[in-house]
Amino acid sequence: MGILRLGGGSRPAASGWGIRRLLALGLVIGLAAGVAVLDAAQPPTTAAQDGFVPMPDIPPEDQMPAAPLVAAAYAVVWAIAVGYLWTLWRRLGTVEAELADVARRIGERDGA
Amino acid sequence: MTPMNRRLFPVLAGLSLFFFVTAPVIIIRAPYESTMGLVQKIFYFHFPAWMAMFLAIFVLGIASGLYLFRRKPAADRLAVAAAETAVIFGLMGLITGPLWGIKAWGVWWQWDARLTMAVILELILIAYLLLRQYGGAGSDRLAAGIGIFAMANVPFLYVSTEIWRTVHPRTSVVPTLPVDFGIPLWWSFAGFIVLCMALLAARVRLEEQRAALDRLYLAVEED
Amino acid sequence: MNEFLRVAWLVVRKDLRVESRSRELLFTTVFFAISCVLVFSFGFVRGGRAVEGAAAGILWIAVAFSGTLALGRAFERERHHDALRGLLLAPAARPAIYVGKLAGLLLLLAVVEAIVAVMVAFLFQAPLFRFPVRLFALLALGTIGFASVGTLFSAMLVRTRSRAVLLPVLLYPITIPVLIMGVSGTAVLIAPEPDLAMARLWIGLLFFFDAVFLTLALWTFEPVMTE
Numbered sequence: 001m002g003i004l005r006l007g008g009g010s011r012p013a014a015s016g017w018g019i020r021r022l023l024a025l026g027l028v029i030g031l032a033a034g035v036a037v038l039d040a041a042q043p044p045t046t047a048a049q050d051g052f053v054p055m056p057d058i059p060p061e062d063q064m065p066a067a068p069l070v071a072a073a074y075a076v077v078w079a080i081a082v083g084y085l086w087t088l089w090r091r092l093g094t095v096e097a098e099l100a101d102v103a104r105r106i107g108e109r110d111g112a
Numbered sequence: 113m114t115p116m117n118r119r120l121f122p123v124l125a126g127l128s129l130f131f132f133v134t135a136p137v138i139i140i141r142a143p144y145e146s147t148m149g150l151v152q153k154i155f156y157f158h159f160p161a162w163m164a165m166f167l168a169i170f171v172l173g174i175a176s177g178l179y180l181f182r183r184k185p186a187a188d189r190l191a192v193a194a195a196e197t198a199v200i201f202g203l204m205g206l207i208t209g210p211l212w213g214i215k216a217w218g219v220w221w222q223w224d225a226r227l228t229m230a231v232i233l234e235l236i237l238i239a240y241l242l243l244r245q246y247g248g249a250g251s252d253r254l255a256a257g258i259g260i261f262a263m264a265n266v267p268f269l270y271v272s273t274e275i276w277r278t279v280h281p282r283t284s285v286v287p288t289l290p291v292d293f294g295i296p297l298w299w300s301f302a303g304f305i306v307l308c309m310a311l312l313a314a315r316v317r318l319e320e321q322r323a324a325l326d327r328l329y330l331a332v333e334e335d
Numbered sequence: 336m337n338e339f340l341r342v343a344w345l346v347v348r349k350d351l352r353v354e355s356r357s358r359e360l361l362f363t364t365v366f367f368a369i370s371c372v373l374v375f376s377f378g379f380v381r382g383g384r385a386v387e388g389a390a391a392g393i394l395w396i397a398v399a400f401s402g403t404l405a406l407g408r409a410f411e412r413e414r415h416h417d418a419l420r421g422l423l424l425a426p427a428a429r430p431a432i433y434v435g436k437l438a439g440l441l442l443l444l445a446v447v448e449a450i451v452a453v454m455v456a457f458l459f460q461a462p463l464f465r466f467p468v469r470l471f472a473l474l475a476l477g478t479i480g481f482a483s484v485g486t487l488f489s490a491m492l493v494r495t496r497s498r499a500v501l502l503p504v505l506l507y508p509i510t511i512p513v514l515i516m517g518v519s520g521t522a523v524l525i526a527p528e529p530d531l532a533m534a535r536l537w538i539g540l541l542f543f544f545d546a547v548f549l550t551l552a553l554w555t556f557e558p559v560m561t562e
Binding site for chain 2: 066076078081091092106
């Protein structure tokens, strides 16, 4: 596959500029089209989408069913983070053990 | 990079631990939201998880570009780490979202634009990891191309709520939040970002050790 | 610039000549697309009537499936006798080679889509040709978006193992947005009360996607294909 580099190098340098200009033009057109589309498509907003409004007092029947959900969300975040770190630690342990093993064998062979 | 990386991880991990342990106290003290009540507090984990995922995807895109155009092996290792970290945070977002939705909307899942795009992003990242796993030799360059495409998809995800009518709260909610809602949000936001960096550092370390192992094997074969 | 177009045209002509000898790609892809639509019609036509709103989705799924088949096959052909390496070794701009391959695929998919669209309109009693220009714009822009990413990916995958599985695995998630836009745009066109403003929005979005994806593909083709 080394010869492919030759192919890349022997291209006429001038054509690169034309392509780069074409690419820039494409990006500009794309962004302009995007802005135009976004402008044309502002959906009507409802009050609930525009922001959170604080509630002064909480009816007790509202709190109860939501609490487990909030706790579950917090627990899920913890579980995923800790679980992922654990798999990382295990994978790192395997690789480092192999690394030490290979290094030891090289040392033995060179010593012998 | 390697020794710095090794020292970086405990600092970042400790810092994110601090943020995560203290976050519930601050979140419990925050006021209740008028229409959604207590369940709105999931927002403090849900939104930062997505932001951390965006950060990781951003790192993935930049690192992929660096690898593709500058041929830096370190950038390739960072790209793999970023892709895996992004999948992890995406998983958090995808699980905490329905927990909020079942209370706020009455259904676990809704095919609105934002959710659809979130799932697509997660799919793209998993496809990236599949390619790295099963692509074999030479797939790193190709994976870098996919990484750039994944980053290009993010703006579409972010503006999608502005284009489609949707039941998801608009993204513009965040800067205009009252201070009482804002402090816990930015607190857990900081926690997630630091956690993201910690996971990145740990994952890059794994990739560096793998590269070291490969180099060692190559050296053995050459003798 | 002229040189760029000339190279692209040479690649297209080469592909057309190869294809005109065997017609393998054309016949297999068209046959696959037809059987795809037929399989869907067994699933979605009940008691002589098509399930409401199925036509737009089936049209696009058939295009995406047969497009993937054609993409895989078009580059599989370049593997024989290291043809792709020869192509890349030519003293020509790499992006021009990409554009040539893309144009050849677009020609093939245009034939497939013409047949599939007529079949879907026929089998699902869908008024697909009520707004022919808008339908054409949707199909053309959607296919360009799908094929521009697909051409890049399948070119890159030529050297990888398990490429047959990896092409759809990588291609579908990244082109789902294009498919959503195509399906939604077609759906508002063939609805009992067509919403032309929405159709225009979807066409605009598809154009936006195409511009970004095509630019990125042209940008990354060179470094990705250099070994």
